[in-house]
Amino acid sequence: MARVRYFAAAEEIAGTREETRSEPTLGALRAALVAERPGMAGLLPRCAVLVGGSRVDDDQQLGDDAVVDVLPPFAGG
Template identity: 65%
Template sequence: MAQVRYFAAAREAAGVAEEPRSERTLGELRAALSAAHPALGGILPKCAVLVGGVRVEDDTPLNAEDLIDVLPPFAGG
């Protein structure tokens, strides 16, 4: 199963630091994460979601070995 890691506010909203997921595309994963973690649904559209360190489209297929990072917008500088 693909492994999803949550950072900062996304981690707080999901209530977990990481979890395995079996959705077949990034779009399916986004929908499933919003359903599984309602608090995450409010910020997920603003988050960068990286598959293997790269931003990809929602129709991108996911593989069992994928590492997916959910990164909310960060402020500062």
């Protein structure tokens, strides 16, 4: 199962800092998150979603050792 880590506003919407998920691809994970947490619908498209520290396409397979980071846009200077 993939480990999903949420940061900042994504953590607030998810209600957790981290969870394990069983979706087979990144696209399936995105769809499941929006279906389960409607607040993600407005935020997730603006987030950087990294698998193993890299941006990948939605068809990316999520193996048992995958780490997915959901990073909302950050402001500051």
